[in-house]
Amino acid sequence: ILNVEQSPQSLHVQEGDSTNFTCSFPSSNFYALHWYRWETAKSPEALFVMTLNGDEKKKGRISATLNTKEGYSYLYIKGSQPEDSATYLCASNYNFGNEKLTFGTGTRLTIIP
């Protein structure tokens, strides 16, 4: 069983501040890293899928980076808004053709108005 770890477990951020959190994963045989946003009472929604070392992706105020050599990814949120309150999940899979995605336990972000 692969170990995907996320930190911190939870985070409170003042509206307007920027924040970031981490996803750590085993780097050997790495194939892809996914980020999802999960609002309470809804289903997870995809943010990014990244595969290449040094990849950087952006969607509005949210961006992510990937370091496959050291096994980590950062998710950044610039100028936090109340609607950013959610749990952010990362997941990784290994070896081309292996479709098993292993999820971390998530970072629960609360934006304080």
Place this chain on the structure above:
Amino acid sequence: NAGVTQTPKFQVLKTGQSMTLQCAQDMNHEYMSWYRQDPGMGLRLIHYSVGAGITDQGEVPNGYNVSRSTTEDFPLRLLSAAPSQTSVYFCASRRIDSPLHFGNGTRLTVT
């Protein structure tokens, strides 16, 4: 385009009962999977399928069966429900190398 449709939304079972959670997708995705969500545990993979007629076990397969007779449908069967199977279940699908699309979830309680 309905996406991933899961039924039922809620279910209460007694220990020993059996039931099937339904999952259907209309996006012609090759890959389908079932996850369970428990507090503090993250999403754990139960079973998955990379195409019709092909299924494989995930991290926590015991007590569950699946089949994939068509590309669209991927039902999850609980053969003899146990309290340890109380959880929220998510079906998800995707094209290879693309992100997962999740259903709305099924909240199952086994008493």
